[in-house]
Amino acid sequence: xxxxxxxxxxxxxxxxxxxxWSGAELADRLGVTPRTVRRDVDRLRELGYPVNASPxxxxxxxxxxxxxxxxxxxxxxxxxxxxxxxxxxAGQGIEGIGESSVRALAKLEQVLPGRLRRRxxxxxxxxxxxxxxxxxxxxxxxxxxxxxxxxxxxERLRFEYRGHDGATTRRSVEPHRLVCTERRWxxxxxxxxxxxxxxxxxxxxxxxxxxxPRFTPRTPPADDLAAFVSQGxxxxxxxxxxxxxxxxxxxxxxxxxSPSAGTLEAxxxxxxxxxxxxxxxxxxxxxxxxxxxEFEVLEPAELTEAIRWARDxxxxxxxxxxxxxxxxxxxxxxxPGTPSGSGAA
Numbered sequence: 001x002x003x004x005x006x007x008x009x010x011x012x013x014x015x016x017x018x019x020x021w022s023g024a025e026l027a028d029r030l031g032v033t034p035r036t037v038r039r040d041v042d043r044l045r046e047l048g049y050p051v052n053a054s055p056x057x058x059x060x061x062x063x064x065x066x067x068x069x070x071x072x073x074x075x076x077x078x079x080x081x082x083x084x085x086x087x088x089x090a091g092q093g094i095e096g097i098g099e100s101s102v103r104a105l106a107k108l109e110q111v112l113p114g115r116l117r118r119r120x121x122x123x124x125x126x127x128x129x130x131x132x133x134x135x136x137x138x139x140x141x142x143x144x145x146x147x148x149x150x151x152x153x154x155e156r157l158r159f160e161y162r163g164h165d166g167a168t169t170r171r172s173v174e175p176h177r178l179v180c181t182e183r184r185w186x187x188x189x190x191x192x193x194x195x196x197x198x199x200x201x202x203x204x205x206x207x208x209x210x211x212x213p214r215f216t217p218r219t220p221p222a223d224d225l226a227a228f229v230s231q232g233x234x235x236x237x238x239x240x241x242x243x244x245x246x247x248x249x250x251x252x253x254x255x256x257x258s259p260s261a262g263t264l265e266a267x268x269x270x271x272x273x274x275x276x277x278x279x280x281x282x283x284x285x286x287x288x289x290x291x292x293x294e295f296e297v298l299e300p301a302e303l304t305e306a307i308r309w310a311r312d313x314x315x316x317x318x319x320x321x322x323x324x325x326x327x328x329x330x331x332x333x334x335x336p337g338t339p340s341g342s343g344a345a
Contacts, residue, residue: 004040007032011040015051015063016107020153022060037061050111065111076116083108083120086141102178105141106148139185139203144178146207147187151175155212157189162204170208173198174215179229184260186229190218197221199232230259231275238277242284242303246272247294256291273298281306 007030014021014029023034030037041051041061050064086105109117150157157175162168173189180186185202222228235241246253246264250272253264262276274295278284285306288295297304 004043008040008043011037012044012049012063015044015049015061016110020060020062026061063110065113079108079112080116080119083112083116102141102144102148106145106152109145143202143205143207144185147175147178147202147205150211151177154215154217156192156215157211158208160206160208161200162206171200173200174218176217176220177225178202179225186233188221188225188229199229226259227263231263233260234262235275235277238279240279240281240284241275241277242281242288242300243273243275243298244288244303245296245298246274246291247296248272253291253293256293261287261291282310285310 010030011026014026021029023037026037027034030040032040041053044051052062052064054060054062083105086101086108112120147157149155154174156172158170158172160168161171172192173187174192175187175189177188178185179188179199187200187202187205189198189200190196191198245267246257247270249270250264250266253272253274257264257274262274265273265275267273274288274291276284276287278287281300281303284303297307
C-alpha cells in the first residue's frame with residue numbers, strides 16, 4: 001500500500017510538472033507497465049484529481065481543471081488565500097521566494113475551479129499594496145504564469161516587447177527560464193530572429209497568442225542563469241565595460257553591490273573583482289566611486305585616464321571653493337555659507 005501511495009504521489013507530481021505525458025513515458029518514469037499507469041490514473045480520478053486522457057498515437061494524459069477543487073487539504077477560502085499570497089509574492093519579486101511562488105501558482109491555477117479563479121482575480125484587481133521605497137514597473141502575475149507554462153511545455157512564445165527607448169518590436173522566442181532578481185523578472189529565451197540567447201524584462205512583455213509550436217530545448221547559455229542575467233543587465237547592456245578590484249572581502253562587497261550593478265568574484269580573502277558596465281567611462285567613474293570602497297582599475301586603461309580627468313576637475317572645484325574673495329552670483333559681497341539677507345541687527 002505504501003508503494004502504491006508513493007507511486008501515486010510521484011505520478012501526480014509528473015502530471016503537474018509537464019503539460020502532457022504519453023502512457024509509455026509515464027510507465028518509463030515510474031518503472032511500471034502502461035496497464036499500471038492506467039490503474040493509477042483511475043485512482044487519482046477517484047480521489048478527485050481531473051486527469052484527462054486522449055487516445056491515439058499522439059494522445060496522452062494531462063492534469064486539467066475540475067468542477068471541484070481536488071483534495072489538497074485546502075478549503076475554498078484557504079485556496080483563495082494561498083493563490084492571492086502567491087500572486088502578491090510573484091508580482092513583487094520578493095527575493096528568495098519569487099521563482100518558487102510562480103511555480104507553485106502555476107500548479108495551483110492549473111487545477112483551480114473557475115469560481116475560485118474569479119475570486120482571486122477580484123481580490124487582486126481591487127487590492128492596493130502599501131510598499132516602502134521606489135517600486136519597479138508592475139509585473140502581471142498572469143503573464144508570469146503564462147510564461148512559466150510555456151517554459152515548462154517548451155512552446156514558442158510570441159510577444160510585443162517595449163525597449164528602454166519606448167520602441168515596440170514583435171519577437172518570437174523559445175522560452176527557457178524565468179529569473180527573478182532585485183524585484184524584477186527576466187525571461188531567458190532563444191531569440192529566433194536574432195539566432196542567439198536574449199534576456200527580456202517581463203514587465204515589458206505583452207504576450208500575443210496563439211503560441212507554439214513545441215520545440216526541442218537547447219543547451220542553456222550558462223549553468224548559472226542568475227549570473228548570466230546579472231551580467232547581461234549590469235554589463236553587456238552598456239557601451240563601456242570595466243573590471244576593478246575592490247579592496248574588501250567578497251562578503252562585504254555583496255552587501256553593497258547589487259546584481260544589477262555588476263558581478264562579483266572572490267580575489268583572495270581580502271579582495272574581489274567587480275565586472276560592470278555604464279553608458280560612458282565618465283559615468284563609470286561615478287558608478288564605482290559611489291560604491292564606497294577602495295579599488296584598483298584592472299581594465300580598461302582608459303578608465304584610469306577618466307579618473308585622472310575627474311580628479312583634476314574636482315581639485316579645481318575645491319580650489320575655487322577655498323578662494324576667500326569668491327563671490328556668489330546673485331548675492332554681491334556674500335561669501336559661501338553666508339545666508340541671503342543676514343546682517344547686523
